[in-house]
Amino acid sequence: MNKTGMGLGASIVSNNILKNKANIKWIFREDSVDELDNGWRFFPK
Numbered sequence: 001m002n003k004t005g006m007g008l009g010a011s012i013v014s015n016n017i018l019k020n021k022a023n024i025k026w027i028f029r030e031d032s033v034d035e036l037d038n039g040w041r042f043f044p045k
Contacts, residue, residue, distance in 0.1 A: 009038030016044050 016022035022044030
């Protein structure tokens with residue numbers, strides 16, 4: 001994994017997206033749950 005975007009907070013991303021087994025279908029942002037969370041969520045098709 002590369003370090004692009006380090007220090008920008010944490011997001012929730014499907015494991016299948018991270019492993020390039022699925023494409024992103026849904027992206028949304030909600031309130032952060034803690035100081036590290038940037039609120040972004042990524043889900044596959």
